[in-house]
Amino acid sequence: MATKPTFSQEISNLLYATHGNPTKTCIQCGTCSGTCPVADFMDQTPRRLIGMINADLKEDVLDSNTYWFCASCFHCTARCPSGIDIAAVMYAVKRYSIWNKTYSEDLVGPTFSETFAKSIARSGRSFEPILAPTYMFSMGIKELLQEAHMGTQMMLKGRMPLLPPRIKRLDNFKKMIRRIIPLGGGK
């Protein structure tokens, strides 16, 4: 009889090459939530999110903003007594939600990450100004003015790139990417 992997198995399978324990080993101690510097801004704490993954509450997990608020500080990972790489779990859910386009639309994170990844695939190096439109839309007038002011200040100090940098062997680089993701990147 064919069996389908559960949501929690799917997420654990996405922890490829990170060497953390699967989410099933979670003892719900809450060390991650107590450690997380962004927990106040998440709709579910990291502990609850892992509990929800283990309960296969797929839709509730994907609806949550929690994983897109993870700043990759790895404090939870460092402290987890069950050896779960919790930050890597957040990455796994991020990838799952990007591939399946299931993240909620008011989040900036997914578009930012995709734009960033595509811009690297095009030039080999990152170029901050290309990323600005992905988060500018989420700002009010006051914040936009602050951002413009800061950008100008940084430009005056020689800290703003004006031209996109690119690597020398860009053609090879694009072909290399195509060997990993046959349809993506490289165009």
Next chain:
Amino acid sequence: MKKYAYFPGCSLEKVAWSYNDSSIETAKILGVELQELADWNCCGATAYSHVDQLLAYTLVARNLAQAEKEGLDMVAPCSACYKNSYFANKYIKEDADLSEHINYALEEDDLQFNGSIDVHHIIDIYANEVGVEGIKAKVKKPLEGLKVAAYYGCQIVRPRKGAEDLEDPQFFEDIVKAMGAEAVDYPDRLRCCSASLIMTSRRAALDMVQKLLQSAVNSGADVIATACPLCQVNLECYQLQVNEEFGTKYKVPVMYFTQLLGLALGIPKKKLGIGSELVSAVPVFK
């Protein structure tokens, strides 16, 4: 002293050019030879791992392979470049299947990676290779009376690499003391600067930056020292926004540890990129 393949990373080209200059200048004095990787590419930051992990490791492997071709271990001054390079290196060494996939892609750039090199952060080289005594021996102008908050941030410490102390590291404070400065007790030294949340979740990020600035003020620090371009930008360049958001009046200089070290080694300010701050560092030198 040893020679390293230097991987500056995208931020050090522009946003953090003073970190690049001060790393190169201090390395010269400390006898660490840095040879820039000829055609390095972006490490993928965190964003690439949000999209595809195999591709993220492949990007890093291209840099690792170029360093290996030169027969050199890699050194990176950016915490994210370091963390990504360190762990990709480790996983490729441990996982033959991953290595095979990645080497298949690297063929397109006439490269291969055999996993024969190590990856270091520049602060690791200064703390362990040069060492506190090695730094002290080269200090010409000790930073006497300067109170420094040694801010580790995240990725030079975490995730765990071996048996090191993750809850109470001391290597950054040791370097600060070697400069002749005072390392103040900065309780939030291991707390996150908010990283790319400054772009994607501004409200949460400013809250995190505010906490770090207040903690530095409480600790009596004259300056925050960082070892990461993103920490520097978040803590320094966003102080104006924090002040407007929270009604505070922070004016805390945030400098790269290599800039402070450079001053102690007697390197002229201009060569260390001092003057490129948005929050003036002049009070540091009064």
